Amino acid sequence: MKPSEKLLQTIRERDIKPVPKGYFILRNALLWTGFAVAMLLGAVAFSVILFCIQQTDFDLVSHLSHSRLEFFLGLLPFFWIVSLIVFLVVAMTSFKHSGKGYKLETGRLAAYCAALSILLGALFFLAGGGRELEQAFGVRVGLYESIQEKKVKIWSMPANGYLSGTIETAGDSTITLHDFNSKTWIIEYADAFVAPVVALEAGEKVKMIGKQQGDGRFRAEEIRPWGGPGMRMRQK
DSSP states (O other): OOHHHHHHHHHHHHTOOOOOHHHHHHHHHHHHHHHHHHHHHHHHHHHHHHHHHHTTOGGGGGGOSTTHHHHHHHHOOHHHHHHHHHHHHHHHHHHHTSTTGGGSOHHHHHHHHHHHHHHHHHHHHHTTHHHHHHHHHHHHOTTOOOHHHHHHHHTOBGGGTEEEEEEEEEOSSEEEEEETTSOEEEEEOTTOEEOTTOOOSTTOEEEEEEEEEETTEEEEEEEEETTOTTHHHHHO
16 A cells, blocks of 8 residues: 555544644734734833832942842842743743744744843833833732832831932921921931932932931931932933
């Protein structure tokens, strides 16, 4: 029996039916849709990660001692890091099972997907999307602790030298500050470093490094914008 005849006999015996062409078209469409959606969601997650990094104030690490690890762990966006990894895996899996995806090595595919997510995420971040999404997520998802809530906790420890809030009044050497716990402070800042982007005026939100001088009094050594580097200028 010829091989072709043997193959036909096997098909008849097993009652094998041809798969409709539409199945493969639909399958590929779903895979490519899954790839595109996963890449976009991964880009969104990366843009939020960039926003969180921007808020971390790496230039102030020199002031931290025993709390340095706590500082970074407190601000790391674990939820968004895990989300980025999950979306990248979904994107890679979708592409790998598409028409010619099997030809691309896993390592190279991971690099391409990561690069595309980083590029799209950076563009989304520059457009302000990362900040808006992170803040909206913090408001609407009860179990989620936003980067702003984490920052408030870290920068509301005057006994450890960290204080933040909104300026009520400002003089030549003192500031009246209303912190995020609704307490009023008298801030001495005559010899403090004041970041160039900070306007010492009513309504300005700031964070400070210094020493608590007593109940309701604080001597600032550095005054920084609450929103992070460049945030105030972009908001204007």
